[in-house]
Amino acid sequence: MEIRTATNADRDAVWNIFREVVAPGDTYALDSNMSREEALAYWFRADTHTYVAEEFRQSVGKAMGSSGTAMPSPIVSRQDRNIVGTYILRPNQSGGGAHVANAAFMVAADARGHGVGRRMAEHCLSEARRMGFLAMQFSFVVSTNTRAIDLWKQLGFKIVGTLPGAFRHPEKGYVDVHVMYRALA
């Protein structure tokens, strides 16, 4: 897997992941009916660094005869490239708050549970340090998103505040939201 800066050629793949993540309305405080245009404007904003995680899969197989029987046949080998995640990194605030980074992560539904989020988060922390950010803040971590919260804790983030009932979960109703923070020194 390679994590690299997103290009215009990645916009379709990013939109597919974005739509898939935002539609259920259970993790991001974004309008689940956002249009492609609005979504990409948000994810590729001028002050934002946008990245994708690209998976390379070596496919090796035998070409089959049309009857399905095992005929002598050439070995077929090709490399599939597949965008499995995307993340953004930007200043959390302007002016006197611009030394703190903000970031957001999205993983394709069929790629979850394989460490893509963790790999992107580690990449993100490294990029943020390289750019000179002194801390990183997640301003709106929905408390029911325990997989994300556990990962952020493992990566050194602490819950520094909790907003009571600040997120309306589609099934669970009003749930708390955490503000998470870590220094990058």
Next chain:
Amino acid sequence: MEIRTATNADRDAVWNIFREVVAPGDTYALDSNMSREEALAYWFRADTHTYVAEEFRQSVGKAMGSSGTAMPSPIVSRQDRNIVGTYILRPNQSGGGAHVANAAFMVAADARGHGVGRRMAEHCLSEARRMGFLAMQFSFVVSTNTRAIDLWKQLGFKIVGTLPGAFRHPEKGYVDVHVMYRALA
């Protein structure tokens, strides 16, 4: 004093206050060199309700003779209108976070210490309730801005989180930032 929705005719007055408040860089995490255009785009954003506090002052005085001596003269009376503050009210987040309001307040330098901020904040809480918001959040209250913090506490806000060193104060260096929150039930 009247607090009312801002119109295009108020843009010059709003810009004057905005510039005056943001220039020192000690309370708002905004670029202190923001242009008029950027500032007004931010303060009059599509999802934002923008208000001004307008002071009416009845000026009554005697017209003086050019010598300065007390000559019989007509009484002069006129009404001065003066924009002394402005505030914005908007959803803090979209989607599942849209029931929480966010607000920001600015008072003209020569009008401070006369309760303009408090009057605007009370008006804002009332407007937010009227619009159906269930809570209000201030996401970035610089800890050295004790006058604002005291006022928010008096108005029922609590510090629900503190971001260590998240604001670079022009004189005091890195200082903490509070997240403040209150329900509107």
